[in-house]
Amino acid sequence: MNDSIIVNALKRLLALNAVFLAMMSAVRAAFFLRFVNWREVEGLWGYVFKAFVLGVRFDLVIVAYVNTLVTLTLLIVWAAGRLSWFEKWLAALRWYYFAMFSLVFIILTVDIGFYSYFKNHINILIFGIFEDDTRALLSTIFENYNIPLVLAGYAMLFGLIYVACRFILPSRQYHKIGKKHSILAKIALALGLVAVNTLAARGSLKMFPLVTMDAAISPNTFINKLSLNGINTLYEALEFRMKEENGYDLMSAMGYEKNIAGAFAVTGMADTLIRTTRRNAMLEPNVVFIMMEGFGSDMVKYDSPAFNVLGELKRHFDEDYVFYNFLSSDIGTIGSLEAVLLNVPKRPQSKPITQSEYAFGEFPSGMAHPFKRVGYETTFLYGGSIGWRNLDTFVQKLGFDVAVGDGGFERDYLKNQWGVYDEFLFDYLYEKLSQKTGRPKFIFALTTSNHPPYSLPPTYKQLPLEVSPSLERLITGDGELARKRFMTYQYACQRLGELVTKIKNSEHGSSTIIAVTGDHNFWDVFEYPAERQADMFGVPLYLYVPTEYAPEAADTSVCGSHVDIMPTLYNLSLSAQEYVALGNDLFDSGRPHVGFNADGFIIARSGAARYGIKDGSVQCYRWNESRMLAPAPADPAIEEAIGYMKATMALTEYYVRNTKHQVRK
Numbered sequence: 298m299n300d301s302i303i304v305n306a307l308k309r310l311l312a313l314n315a316v317f318l319a320m321m322s323a324v325r326a327a328f329f330l331r332f333v334n335w336r337e338v339e340g341l342w343g344y345v346f347k348a349f350v351l352g353v354r355f356d357l358v359i360v361a362y363v364n365t366l367v368t369l370t371l372l373i374v375w376a377a378g379r380l381s382w383f384e385k386w387l388a389a390l391r392w393y394y395f396a397m398f399s400l401v402f403i404i405l406t407v408d409i410g411f412y413s414y415f416k417n418h419i420n421i422l423i424f425g426i427f428e429d430d431t432r433a434l435l436s437t438i439f440e441n442y443n444i445p446l447v448l449a450g451y452a453m454l455f456g457l458i459y460v461a462c463r464f465i466l467p468s469r470q471y472h473k474i475g476k477k478h479s480i481l482a483k484i485a486l487a488l489g490l491v492a493v494n495t496l497a498a499r500g501s502l503k504m505f506p507l508v509t510m511d512a513a514i515s516p517n518t519f520i521n522k523l524s525l526n527g528i529n530t531l532y533e534a535l536e537f538r539m540k541e542e543n544g545y546d547l548m549s550a551m552g553y554e555k556n557i558a559g560a561f562a563v564t565g566m567a568d569t570l571i572r573t574t575r576r577n578a579m580l581e582p583n584v585v586f587i588m589m590e591g592f593g594s595d596m597v598k599y600d601s602p603a604f605n606v607l608g609e610l611k612r613h614f615d616e617d618y619v620f621y622n623f624l625s626s627d628i629g630t631i632g633s634l635e636a637v638l639l640n641v642p643k644r645p646q647s648k649p650i651t652q653s654e655y656a657f658g659e660f661p662s663g664m665a666h667p668f669k670r671v672g673y674e675t676t677f678l679y680g681g682s683i684g685w686r687n688l689d690t691f692v693q694k695l696g697f698d699v700a701v702g703d704g705g706f707e708r709d710y711l712k713n714q715w716g717v718y719d720e721f722l723f724d725y726l727y728e729k730l731s732q733k734t735g736r737p738k739f740i741f742a743l744t745t746s747n748h749p750p751y752s753l754p755p756t757y758k759q760l761p762l763e764v765s766p767s768l769e770r771l772i773t774g775d776g777e778l779a780r781k782r783f784m785t786y787q788y789a790c791q792r793l794g795e796l797v798t799k800i801k802n803s804e805h806g807s808s809t810i811i812a813v814t815g816d817h818n819f820w821d822v823f824e825y826p827a828e829r830q831a832d833m834f835g836v837p838l839y840l841y842v843p844t845e846y847a848p849e850a851a852d853t854s855v856c857g858s859h860v861d862i863m864p865t866l867y868n869l870s871l872s873a874q875e876y877v878a879l880g881n882d883l884f885d886s887g888r889p890h891v892g893f894n895a896d897g898f899i900i901a902r903s904g905a906a907r908y909g910i911k912d913g914s915v916q917c918y919r920w921n922e923s924r925m926l927a928p929a930p931a932d933p934a935i936e937e938a939i940g941y942m943k944a945t946m947a948l949t950e951y952y953v954r955n956t957k958h959q960v961r962k
Contacts, residue, residue, distance in 0.1 A: 302383060303371070306371070306383075306387070306466075307371075307490070309465050309466055310364075310367065310466070312465055313394065313461060313462065313465040313466060314360050314364065316461050316465070317360060317398050317401075317461075318353065318356055318357065318360060320402070320457075321356040321359075321360075321401070321402075321405065321526065322349065322352065322353060322356065324402070324405045324406070324409075324526075325349065325352050325356075325523065325526070326349075327409070328408075328409055328412070328523070329345075329523055331409065331413075331774070332412060332413075332519065332773065332774075332824075333519065334519065334773065334824045334826070337517060337519065337824070337826055338517065338519070338520065341515060341517055341520060344514060344515035344517065344520050345520055345523070347514055347515075348512075348514060348515070348520050348521070348523040348524045349523070349524075351511070351512065351514060351524040352523065352524040352525075352526070354500050354501075354507055355500065355507065355512075355524055355525060355526055355529055356526060357497050357500065358497065358498055358499075358500040358507060358529070359401060359526070359528050359529075360497065361494055361495075361497035361498035362498055363394075363397045363398070363401070364494055364497075365494060365498065366393070367390065367393070368490055368491060368494045370386060370390075371386075371490075372490070372491075374386045387466060390466060391462040391463060391466050392462075394458075394462045394466075395455075395458055395459055395462045398458050399454075399455055399458055401528065402454055402458070403451070404419070404527045404528050404531060405526055405527055405528070406451075406454075407419070407527065408526065408527025408528075408530075408531075409527075410442075411423065411527070412522075413774055413821060414820065414821050415628065415820055416820040416821075416824075416825060416833070417522070418522060418525050418526070418527050418529070418530040419527040419530050419531045419534060420530055420533075420534050423531065423534060424534075424648070436714040436750075440714075440749075440750035440752075509525055509529055509530060509533055512524040512525050517826065517827075518826055518827045519824070519826065546950075547644055547645065547647070547946060547947065547949070547950035548947045548950045548951060550910070550913075551943040551944070551946050551947040551950075552943060552947070553943075553944065553947035553951075557947065557948070557951050559944070560944040560945075560947040560948050560951070561944075561948065563940055563941060563943075563944035564879070564889075564941065564944050564945055564948065565888070565889065566948075570662070570877045570878065570879065570948070570952060571661075571875055571876070571877055572864070572875070572876055572877075572878065573873060573874065573875050573876075574667075574867050574868045574871045574872065574873060574874050574876065575868050575872070575873075576872050576873045577846070577869075577870075577871070577872040578872075580872060581671060581672075581673065581737040581870060581871070582737065582808045582809060582810050582843065582845075582846055582869075582870050583730060583737050583738045583739070583740075583805060583808055583809040583810070584668070584673075584737075584738075584739045584740070584809070584810045584812070584866055584870050585726070585730065585738075585739075585740050585742075585800070585809060585810070585811045585812070586637075586739075586740070586741045586742070586811075586812045586813075586862070586863075586866065587726075587741075587742045587743075587744065587793065587811070587812070587813045587814075588633070588634065588637065588741075588742070588743045588744070588813075588814055588815070588816050589719075589744050589747065589789055589793065589813060589814070589815050589816070590630065590743070590744045590745050590746065590747045590748050590789070590815075590816055591747035591748060591785075591786065591789075591815065591816070591817065591818070591819045592747065592786075592789065592790075592813075592814065592815025592816070592836055592837070593815055593817070593818025593819060593832075593835060593836055594621055594623065594815070594818070594832070594835040594836055594837040595818055595823065595832040595833075595835055596783075596786055597614075597621075597837060599768055602761065603761050603763040603765070604761070604762060604763055604764065604765065604768065604783075605760040605761050605762065605787065606762070606783060606786050606787045606790060607787075607790045607794070608760055608787055608790045608791030608794055609790070609791050609793075609794025609795050609797075609798060610790040610791070610793050610794030610797070610839075611794070612794070613794060613797045613798070613801075613839065613841065614837075614839060617839065617840060617841045617842070618839070618840040618841075618842065618851060618853050619837055619838070619839050619840075619853060620837065620838040620840075620853050620855070620857060620883065621835070621837055621853075622831075622854060622855065622856040622857070622892065622900060623814070623835060623836060623837060623838045623856070623857050623858065623892060624831075624834045624835060624836065624856075624857075624858040624859075624892040624893065624894050624898065624900060625814075625815060625816060625817040625818065625834055625835075625836045625858070625859060625894060626642055626643045626858055626859040626860065626894050626895060627643040627817065627894060627895045627896075628817050628818075628820075628834070628894075628895075628896065629816075629817065630743075630816040630817065631649045631651065631686050632649065632895055633816040633817055633859055634743060634816065635649055635650055635651065636858075636859040636860050637664060637741075637859050637860075637862055637863060638663065638664050638691075638692065638695055639660055639662050639663065639664070639695070640662040640663075640664065640860060640863050640864070640876070640877060640878035640879060640880060641662060641860060641878070641879045641948075641949045641952060641953070642858075642859075642860050642879065642893070642894075642895065642945060642946060642949050643894070643895040644895065644946070644949055644950060644953070645895045645896070645897065645910040645946065646895075646910060646911070649686060650691075650953065651686045651687045651688065651691045652686060652687060655953055655956060656687060656690070656691055658694075658953075658956040659694060659956065660694060660695060660956055661877045661956075662876075662877035662878055662879075662952070663694060663695030663696045664695050664696065664741065664863055665677075665695055665696030665697045665739055665741070666695065666696035666876070666877075667696075667867055667871055667874050667875070667876040668696065668737075668739040668870075668871070669696040669697075669698070669739075670696075670874070671871060671874060672736055672737070673736060673737050673738060673739045674698060674734055674736045674737070674738045674739070675696055675697045675698045675699075675738075675739045675740075676697065676698065676699050676700075676701070676729055676738065676739070676740045676741070677692045677695075677697040677699070677700040677701070677741050678700075678701055678702075678722060678725065678726055678729075678740065678741065678742040678743070679700075679701070679702045679703070679716070679742070679743045679745075680702075680703060680712075680715070680716035680717045680718075680719065680721075680722040680742075680743065680744050680745035680746070681702060681703055681715050681716030681717075681743075681745045682702050682703060682704060682716070683700055683701065683702025683703075683704065683705065684702070685702075688700065688702075689702070697741075701725075702716070703716045703717045706721070706725055708721075708725075710722075710725075711754050713745075713746070713750070713752045714750065715745040715746075715748050716745035716746075717745070718746050718753070718754045718792075719744045719745075719746040719747075719788070719789050719792045719793065720754070720792040720795075722742060722744055722745075723742075723792055723793070723795075723796040726740055726742050726796070727796065727799060727800070730800070730805055730809070731803075731805070743816070744789065746785060746788060746789050747785045747786055747788070747789040747819075748785075750781075751778075751781035751782055751784065751785045752785075753784065753785060753788050757788055759784060759787070759788075760787055760791065762780070762783050762784060762787060764780065764783070771823050771824070772822060772823065773822070773823060773824045774821060774822075778821070779821075779822045782819065782821065782822050783822075793813065797811060797813075797841060801841070806843065807843045807844075807845065808843065808845075809841075809843070810840070810841065810842050810843070810846060810866065810869055810870055811839075811840070811841040812838070812839070812840050812862060812865075812866055813837075813838070813839040813840075814836050814837065814838045814839070814859065814862060815836035815837065816836070817834075817836065818832075818833060818834065818835060818836060820833065827916075827918075827926065827928075828918075828925040828926045828927065829925065829926070830898055830905065830907065830918075830926060831898075831900055831905060831924075831926060834894055834896065834898050838857070838862060838883075840865075842869060846869050846870065848869070848884040850884070850886065851884055852884075852886070854902075855883055855890040855902070856890050856891055856892040856900045856901055856902060857880075857881070857883050857890055857891075857892050858880070858892040858893055858894060859880075860878065860879055860880030860945075861880035861881050861882070861883050861890075861892075862880070863876070863878060863880065864876070864878045864880045864881055864882045864883075865882045865883045865884060867882075868882045868884065868885070869884075879945050879948055879949060879952075889938075889941055890902070891938045891941050891942065893938075893941075893942040893945075895910075896910070897909060897910045897942075899935075899938050899939060899942050900938075901934060901935060901937075901938040902934075903919075903932060903934035903935055903938075904917060904918050904919040904920060904926075904929060904932070904934070904935045905917075905918045905919075905920070905926050905935070906918065906931075906935050906938065906939050908939055908942065908943070915931065915939065916928065917929055917930065917931040917932075917935050
């Protein structure tokens with residue numbers, strides 16, 4: 298086989314890969330146009346240009362990995378020197394490129410859909426597709442997206458890839474070229490080919506290869522995400538998932554590998570997680586705790602008579618305690634649910650405990666244990682399937698007498714793909730509360746309605762929802778989808794407000810404490826730059842506490858997160874009872890009040906910080922007059938808050954591991 302055949306093939310391979318790089322840049326351009334907030338990038342166009350250039354380097358890494366096998370097999374075919382082998386190799390190569398780059402572009406386009414929902418590239422949450430209610434999730438996708446149009450788009454994309462492979466890499470014409478090369482030229486070409494492929498795969502001439510944190514090139518979060526593609530971040534998620542499966546060491550990552558006593562000291566505990574509630578004169582009120590799907594606090598600030606998203610709930614927000622400096626433990630339902638059920642933070646970058654090897658352990662921190670020990674009737678209610686994420690098995694170990702999902706309700710309530718509509722879950726909750734059993738009741742309920750595909754029961758009459766021009770400008774993505782989101786948020790708040798009104802006006806009003814929070818905010822309506830991170834992760838905590846049980850002093854401006862809810866409720870309702878928790882009573886001025894989540898975001902009275910769970914990086918902020926965040930140097934108070942978060946995370950891992958070992962004994 299003539300050597301020039303190889304040279305000609307290399308030229309064509311180079312042309313084909315250039316086409317694929319151009320297509321990947323086109324996807325990045327589409328990503329930019331789909332999600333950019335033009336006002337935010339004004340004056341930052343130099344950074345945008347750098348992000349696109351850096352993006353080509355990230356794309357080139359992917360292309361290089363695809364070409365690794367091509368390079369190796371090309372050298373083998375060249376060494377063999379047989380034209381028939383070369384032609385068979387080339388025919389196979391066309392299909393190889395077609396398959397690999399079809400997969401590449403599937404991931405890149407899925408990443409756009411993922412970003413539209415989570416405002417981030419593909420990450421560890423992608424595994425939730427297989428761990429969540431997959432049927433309901435797929436049903437939601439089919440309702441929210443024009444699937445025939447999506448399939449037609451993919452057909453066109455695959456056709457374009459096939460045409461590029463077929464016409465840039467023809468199987469004939471090579472044998473007509475007759476020039477030969479010296480042995481030194483052959484060696485130089487082979488070594489050069491391997492070197493170029495290796496360099497492209499590294500993405501950098503520096504000591505370290507190109508990695509995702511190199512994308513932080515600007516003060517704007519979106520621009521920093523622009524360089525990356527879904528394959529870069531999917532690889533990182535897979536890598537972390539494998540580390541988790543092989544025993545990811547959160548204690549070590551937080552700096553407490555061999556010093557757990559230090560973590561106890563930082564959090565103000567002696568050597569145990571056991572605490573005792575205050576002595577209360579009044580005894581055992583009913584306690585109702587509701588976690589609302591998608592109940593972010595950001596939406597509350599836009600409430601008005603014309604844009605009425607709170608409905609009946611507004612008057613209760615005005616009358617009772619509401620904590621707004623409050624964070625969800627995670628950006629997904631199961632992570633936040635885990636935090637309140639177990640009274641410990643969601644462990645960063647880890648699969649839910651309900652689906653891990655720890656799922657069958659005995660957790661002394663179980664939410665309902667302190668209530669059950671003093672004779673409460675304890676009930677777990679979920680608007681969806683109680684088998685979701687193994688909840689039916691898991692919650693039985695947390696002190697609940699019964700756990701009921703949509704399949705266990707006595708009546709045939711209306712439902713969507715995810716479960717019964719909130720009003721019917723609330724009807725069932727009120728019936729449970731009203732049953733005469735001679736025992737106080739603790740009821741936890743998790744709703745489902747405020748969730749894509751944003752459907753409502755036909756009986757609901759919408760309240761005014763006039764989207765002002767100023768609010769319209771803040772909407773990112775599909776405006777019609779945003780309006781559906783507003784409507785289901787309003788529906789959930791209206792029905793919740795009606796339930797609270799009903800309880801307050803009933804015989805239970807003076808003997809029932811009500812707590813309400815959200816599992817997470819939704820990110821598919823507004824853009825959240827760095828200065829709005831507190832809004833991005835924020836959920837409200839609402840508390841109705843009858844006068845007889847009200848705390849002596851209440852400062853609702855303190856910061857907190859999901860792990861602080863149950864310690865607060867224990868201290869409001871139980872007298873001198875032990876409980877296990879890593880959060881703090883929000884009405885206890887003697888304890889630290891720091892809000893933080895599994896994403897490494899931390900808020901305190903003095904400011905906020907973003908702690909890099911993977912690399913230990915720290916970005917500090919201060920609050921400005923508009924309660925937005927501005928970058929600032931670290932001060933002692935925020936450094937203390939960061940240290941508190943790290944120690945608490947280490948204690949969480951220590952607690953979960955020890956629970957597992959106790960079970961094995």
